[in-house]
Amino acid sequence: EVQLVESGGGLVQPGGSLGLSCIVSGVGFSNYWMSWVRQAPGKGLEWVASIKEDGSEKYYVDSLKGRFTISRDNGNNSLHLQVNSLRAEDTAMYYCARLVGYVAFDMWGQGTMVTVSS
Amino acid sequence: SFKLTQPPSVSLSPGQTASISCSGDKLGDKYVCWYQQKPGQSPVLVIFQDDQRPSGIPDRFSGSNSGNTATLTISGTRAMDEADYYCQAWDGSTVVFGGGTKLTVL
Numbered sequence: 359e360v361q362l363v364e365s366g367g368g369l370v371q372p373g374g375s376l377g378l379s380c381i382v383s384g385v386g387f388s389n390y391w392m393s394w395v396r397q398a399p400g401k402g403l404e405w406v407a408s409i410k411e412d413g414s415e416k417y418y419v420d421s422l423k424g425r426f427t428i429s430r431d432n433g434n435n436s437l438h439l440q441v442n443s444l445r446a447e448d449t450a451m452y453y454c455a456r457l458v459g460y461v462a463f464d465m466w467g468q469g470t471m472v473t474v475s476s
Numbered sequence: 477s478f479k480l481t482q483p484p485s486v487s488l489s490p491g492q493t494a495s496i497s498c499s500g501d502k503l504g505d506k507y508v509c510w511y512q513q514k515p516g517q518s519p520v521l522v523i524f525q526d527d528q529r530p531s532g533i534p535d536r537f538s539g540s541n542s543g544n545t546a547t548l549t550i551s552g553t554r555a556m557d558e559a560d561y562y563c564q565a566w567d568g569s570t571v572v573f574g575g576g577t578k579l580t581v582l
Contacts, residue, residue, distance in 0.1 A: 403562050405571035417569055460507040461566035462524035
């Protein structure tokens with residue numbers, strides 16, 4: 359059974375940084391694109407970034423380019439998101455999700471909460 | 477930038493058929509997915525590639541996509557189907573979600 363478990367969220371001051379991680383158990387991590395999707399409290403889903411199976415291609419939502427960096431370690435079945443220069447509007451639950459087929463997220467983690475506040 | 481528009485809310489009685497729309501420019505040329513999200517839970521994929529159901533999703537969930545509109549249909553709606561539903565498409569280099577529709581089963 360595939361499981362995705364995020365970690366690294368917390369309370370951070372504006373301008374601060376965090377490193378989010380997602381550990382994927384089960385076989386086949388290196389065979390899938392992976393992504394981060396976030397959801398602000400009471401709001402809808404927002405795609406953040408995606409990374410190819412081997413890490414050679416990365417895509418970001420335009421509004422976050424330059425502040426967020428997605429990466430992966432296939433040897434450790436892990437996905438990462440480095441988030442810098444955090445703003446109040448970055449406050450959200452950050453989900454790790456597996457991307458399949460014609461761009462569908464078929465597996466999701468439980469999320470890790472990032473709160474940006476002074 | 478590409479946008480997907482959903483109605484904020486849909487309400488109906490148990491047993492009725494729910495239709496949730498998702499509109500976007502030439503959406504029928506793209507593949508659309510649908511997710512169900514219940515309070516406090518992570519999203520669950522219920523439809524992919526316009527009309528395909530993942531394993532474990534009841535056959536009362538169906539999807540279609542043509543022209544500028546994709547539709548999620550839930551036949552014989554049950555109380556357990558009450559949730560937020562999001563459509564999603566790929567715009568070549570970006571993933572786009574609709575704003576979500578709150579389905580209330582009265």
